Amino acid sequence: MATIHPWINFNGNAEEAFTFYKSVFGGEFAKVVRFKDIASADFKVPEKEENKIMYIALPIGTTTMLIANDVPEVMGRVNERENRSKILVSAESKEEADKLFTGLSAGGEVEGPMGDSPWGSYAGMFRDKYGIEWIIEFSPSK
Numbered sequence: 001m002a003t004i005h006p007w008i009n010f011n012g013n014a015e016e017a018f019t020f021y022k023s024v025f026g027g028e029f030a031k032v033v034r035f036k037d038i039a040s041a042d043f044k045v046p047e048k049e050e051n052k053i054m055y056i057a058l059p060i061g062t063t064t065m066l067i068a069n070d071v072p073e074v075m076g077r078v079n080e081r082e083n084r085s086k087i088l089v090s091a092e093s094k095e096e097a098d099k100l101f102t103g104l105s106a107g108g109e110v111e112g113p114m115g116d117s118p119w120g121s122y123a124g125m126f127r128d129k130y131g132i133e134w135i136i137e138f139s140p141s142k
Contacts, residue, residue, distance in 0.1 A: 006087045008068040008132055011077050014053040017130040018068060022058055024103035030057040030065065035072070049073065060089070086125065086133040094122050097138040104128055104136070 010017060015032075022029065036050035052070035060066050066087075071077070091097035101114050107129035114124035114136070123137035 003063055005065040005067055008066075008087075009071050010053070010068055010130070012052055012070050012073075013130065014056055014068045014070045017128075017132070018053075018056050018058055018066075020130075021066060021104070024100060025058065025060050025066075027059050030059050032056050035070075046073075086135050088135045088137065091136060091138045094138050097122055097124075097136050101126070101136045104134055 008014075008017075018029070032053065033055040034050065035045045035052050035054045038054055039045040039050070049070075049072055052072070054069055056068050058066045089100055091100060098114055101124050105124075105126040105128060108126050110124070110126045111133075112123075112125040114122065117123045117137075120141065121137045121139040123135060125133070125135050127133050
């Protein structure tokens with residue numbers, strides 16, 4: 001079966017955001033590649049972008065990888081207030097759902113607090129302090 005891995009673009013703060021996500025989810029980065037790591041005679045990297053993230057991956061659970069990169073300035077800025085797709089995290093318990101919601105929403109904007117949903121799950125929605133939209137849910141029927 002196919003696996004889906006969310007990939008997020010950032011405006012130079014991917015490492016900061018992923019350090020925050022790691023503090024909530026735990027674990028270690030599977031890989032971190034900076035733009036300077038892929039620079040060559042054919043692929044010049046401006047000095048101010050050398051340490052920005054070209055690729056970063058944080059395993060979440062056993063089959064999911066949260067991935068991101070910084071968008072080079074030459075490509076324009078990512079609109080962090082646009083209506084992006086949400087990242088859905090399915091927790092294994094109400095307690096885990098509450099912990100993830102509280103941790104990830106810190107400093108962000110809650111759109112819907114954790115609570116029982118009309119479709120039978122326990123869920124909440126928010127935009128984190130980096131502008132990324134999340135849904136955290138626990139579905140007792142799974």
